[in-house]
Amino acid sequence: EREEKQLNERTQRSDETYKRAQVHLSGGVASSYQLRDPWPIYLERGSGPKVWDVDGNEMWDFHNGFGSMVQGHAHPAIGKALQERYASGTHFAAPTEDAIAVGDELARRWGLPKWRFTNSGSESTMDAIRIARGTTGRETIVKIFGSYHGHHDGVMVSIGVEYDQIGDHENLASLPYGAGIPQAVVDLTIPVPFNDAAAMERRIERLTEEGRKPACVIMEPAMMNLGVVLPEPGYLEAVRDITRRHGIILIFDEVKTGLTIAAGGATERFGITPDLVTLAKALGGGTPIGAIGGTEEAMAAVEDGSVYQVGTYNGNPLGMAATKANLLEVLTPEAYAHLDSLNERILAGCEGVIRKHNLPGYSVGVGSKGCVTFSANKIVDYETFKANQDKDLSELAWLYNMNRGIFMTPGREEEWTLSVTHDDASVDAYVQVFEAMADDLMA
């Protein structure tokens, strides 16, 4: 309560802004994920690793636009690319040179030869699923229970579910996430637990017997919406093997992991190559760019025109210029080495605090991403998350951060994303706030 009161006092101008915003913005925000009780915190500007809210509070940014700003705010190389592009026209709906350069670089990083562009992660996963359906002529899809893949109907299924609605492990429930999603679409999406390849294969076999063989499995190689849940050793190898044996397209949704955990995302980091990969967020250097990459075989339906992958703003020149600068000038091999070493430092710092104060939890991360998971037991999937996460401690940690100059994602299920502009001082600030919370809890 004390922390909540303090945050409200620090963000009075956000409260005023909220009142004005509510007049013509539904709920006072542009996206429901920006909502927060009692009011959202409105930001004014960002520079490098820091952001400032409308009250003038200066904060280290660990939210980084849901992990989009791994290059830091207002990066000069991206600014230069945007200005140059702006001066010679921002949109034609015709292909440009920069799109070729981006395709070449992504092909090199992912070892996947064929690419297309979109404007968001949701569009990337929507199109990838359509490509899989068009290629296989099948309609059912398999996803991981609890994973978020964007806001289109087919994947707004079996996320944000309460513990008593999960269903049994072999038979997890297909439930719509909010109103407005047709039941017919929900029924085509079959969830399976993360980190259990045998359960996935049994479900695929049952579906096949029922004449509902799936077109694809869509999954994040590491779950990034329950804090961070890493794949257990051998899990991704087993999934790759199962999908190959059953003739099912494997889609790695790397909207969060791509560009943030290695130059070639989870595909490089874990050494498993899917048939299709989806990117967005950190790809565009702060502009709304998404991409789909694939093998020759998996992208053949796009190439022969049987599946339409289209969009007025696909490959938008402004976004492509920013993406090219981001990939070639900012997210270099040195940048990834820097992110890895910073993340090691913050993870070790947090783990030290946990041990010293005997807190129920552990620190976990990869590349630029990580979190403290408040749970006495290891979280391996959505069921174990729902059963074990200490919500009060997660909430308290969020409030402590926000009150002490650490800007975090709203919610108890998100992780930090470091940027290339973060340094030892920024991650030490995070650890110090965490330690202050641990001290207060003990007092």
Ligand code: PLP
């Ligand atoms: N896929 C994953 C793994 C995501 O985390 C998200 C967004 O959080 C999306 C897809 C959707 O991306 P967007 O919000 O750009 O539509």
